Amino acid sequence: AQRVTQPEKLLSVFKGAPVELKCNYSYSGSPELFWYVQYSRQRLQLLLRHISRESIKGFTADLNKGETSFHLKKPFAQEEDSAMYYCALSGGSQGNLIFGKGTKLSVKP
Amino acid sequence: KAGVTQTPRYLIKTRGQQVTLSCSPISGHRSVSWYQQTPGQGLQFLFEYFSETQRNKGNFPGRFSGRQFSNSRSEMNVSTLELGDSALYLCASSLVQGISTGELFFGEGSRLTVL
Numbered sequence: 755a756q757r758v759t760q761p762e763k764l765l766s767v768f769k770g771a772p773v774e775l776k777c778n779y780s781y782s783g784s785p786e787l788f789w790y791v792q793y794s795r796q797r798l799q800l801l802l803r804h805i806s807r808e809s810i811k812g813f814t815a816d817l818n819k820g821e822t823s824f825h826l827k828k829p830f831a832q833e834e835d836s837a838m839y840y841c842a843l844s845g846g847s848q849g850n851l852i853f854g855k856g857t858k859l860s861v862k863p
Numbered sequence: 864k865a866g867v868t869q870t871p872r873y874l875i876k877t878r879g880q881q882v883t884l885s886c887s888p889i890s891g892h893r894s895v896s897w898y899q900q901t902p903g904q905g906l907q908f909l910f911e912y913f914s915e916t917q918r919n920k921g922n923f924p925g926r927f928s929g930r931q932f933s934n935s936r937s938e939m940n941v942s943t944l945e946l947g948d949s950a951l952y953l954c955a956s957s958l959v960q961g962i963s964t965g966e967l968f969f970g971e972g973s974r975l976t977v978l
Binding site: 797 | 866867896898904905906907908911919921953955966967968969971
């Protein structure tokens with residue numbers, strides 16, 4: 755079965771510290787993976803997708819098929835990074851996005 | 864460009880009633896997806912519509928239904944409401960069918976409380 759697991763419900767770091775939000779997936783085919791973010795009082799929005807291999811707001815994510823992971827990383831966290839982050843997988847049997855349960859990132863000053 | 868608009872934003876219903884939620888996608892977007900968001904289950908896929916046809920459906924009972932109109936606006940209906948239907952219902956639109964070809968643009972959601 756297709757599944758996305760985000761093991762941490764809450765991640766708290768200090769400003770300037772590195773941050774890594776973990777995401778593991780279960781999928782037998784070739785997945786497409788995404789990170790979505792929801793800032794306080796804002797809509798859920800796409801942060802980045804693995805096929806673009808881009809860095810957005812200093813965040814990067816590498817797809818590791820061997821470890822079935824797609825961890826989100828940023829070398830120096832900023833207070834404005836505080837938000838809810840969702841990892842998502844495309845490739846479900848219905849062709850829809852399958853979301854993890856999310857990790858709340860809190861960056862302290 | 865206006866974003867995805869969902870109405871109503873908040874509503875309270877009692878068990879056994881039915882509810883209809885509306886979603887207007889971004890202009891030009893032809894695909895509309897619906898998700899249920901709850902604290903315990905997170906975001907769960909309900910269904911996707913493209914060109915007025917349901918293309919994909921999640922694992923929800925038949926009480927949950929939807930439709931899409933020729934202008935791409937979509938509605939979802941929940942009949943015989945149960946307490947467990949209390950959730951934030953999110954609508955998302957995309958330019959084409961299926962997430963793998965594009966990103967989803969989400970609305971602010973309709974928060975349903977069932978008493």
